[in-house]
Amino acid sequence: MSKDVFVFIEQRDNVLQKVGIELLGKARELADDLGQNVVAMLLGENIKGQAEVLIKHGADKVIYVExxxxxxxxxxxxxxxxxxIIKENDPEIVIYGATSIGRDLAPRLAARIHTGLTADCTKLEIDPESKNLMMTRPAFGGNLMATILCEDHRPQMATVRPGVMQAIDTDNSRTGEIxxxxxxxxxxxxxxxxxxxLKIESKKKDITEAKILVSGGRGIGGPEGFQPLEDLAKVLGAEISSSRAAVDAGWITKDHQVGQTGKTVRPEVYFAMGISGAIQHLAGMEESDLIIAxxxxxxxxxxxxxxLGVVGDVNAIVPKLAEALKKAKEEKAEI
Incomplete structure (x- = not known):
């Protein structure tokens, strides 16, 4: 009988990727609802040393292959x-990150195992009655949220976007099987x-890792509207992001896009500049600690x-805000 929630853990250069830790947090929640265990799958060369980290982040067991x-x-x-691993253990659920690796690996496994796969999920829940996994993802260009069930086949499989799930805090008291x-x-x-x-070192931090984001939408008027946002971001030590409208207009590249069809972010501060707030965008940033619009x-x-909301022309307000913050920083440095 199928049991337990399995998570594929990505590593690059023997460094665990954040998405795997996030998925362990969600897997812990799902497994607790089912009364089952969380099992992490870790592959690499000389990778055993990372297994204990996964236990401390919610795994009950780590199966590693070196x-x-x-x-x-x-x-x-x-x-x-x-x-x-899947054929030997018969898991109830298997989840992967919706990364370049996860999107390549998961569908191949679904075909080999003869089960379904729901891609790019933004929400996973256990149905309290049937105990099936309810897998929710954007459909029709993000205009509709579809909840999909895999009732007749096991394991139930899904890929989940980085940044969507919340990692649980490290618990050094946890023990598990490796x-x-x-x-x-x-x-x-x-x-x-x-x-x-070839490894490209980017000077820009991925927006899912940023503590402060300054995000621009259609209201900034054009690609030149991002320059004042850049100036503000520089003062704040922030990164630039955007709504889908700015990306579709060609004003900025897609790796900056926040929303259902972009990236999900959870910064400490999110500046929404000239963004109307369509539901597709809100789904990608509403978990931010502080939202200033x-x-x-x-x-x-x-x-x-x-x-905090300000009604006004973003192109008039942003330069004044940047100047005020810059002046405040300079005065603080003089004290």
Whole structure:
């Protein structure tokens, strides 16, 4: 009988990726609702040392696979290893990050295991009556939220966007089981050749990691409207983000987009500048600790979630705000 909630944990250069820790937090919640355990699946070379971290973040058990073939992510060896783990353990639920790796790996496993897969989920819940996993994701370009069930096949599988789920705090008192799984890899499992790995160091922090975000929407007027936001962000030590409207207009690249069809963020402070607050955008930022909105339309939906709202022209207000903050910082430095 299927049981337990399994989580695929991503690592790069033996560094655990944040999305895996976030998924453990949600898996803990789902497993508690089911009265089951959380099992983390960790693959890599010399990766055992990271297993204890997963226990402290909510896993009851860690199944790890170590092999030189797993040093870098390659579809076939990773799919082979996870497939064997799933077939041997018969989990109730398996969740993956909706990253470049998760989006490549999860559908291949769904095909091999003959089960369903709901991609890019923003919400996971257990149905209190049927105990099935309710998997919610945006549909029709983010204009509709669809809740999908996989009633007849196990495991129930989903990919979840980074930043959507909340990681639980480290609990150093937690203990759990750490088990090594041996996989008989053969040379044919490495069906591609890695010639070289190029790592690009970005000066910009990913918006899901930022503590402060200054976000621009259609109301900033055009691509030039991001310059005052950049000036404000520089004073605050913040990153720039945007609504979908700004991305669709070609004013900024998609990696800055917040919302159902973009990224989900939880900064300490979120500045919504010239953003009306469509439900698709709110879903990506409403969990921010403090939301400050500037919009010339006084009944804009963004004001319904904002902690502080200013009705006015964003292009007039932002430069004055940046100047005032800069002056305040300079005065503080002189004291």
């Amino acid at each position: 092999d030189p073939i797993l040093k870098e992510y390659v579809t076939e060896p990773y799919a082979k290893a996870i497939n064997e 088990v090594e799984k041996k996989i008989d890899f053969v040379p044919e499992d490495m069906n591609v050749t890695i010639k070289d790995i 500037v919009n010339k339309t006084e009944d804009a939906p963004i004001f319904e979630v904002a902690d």
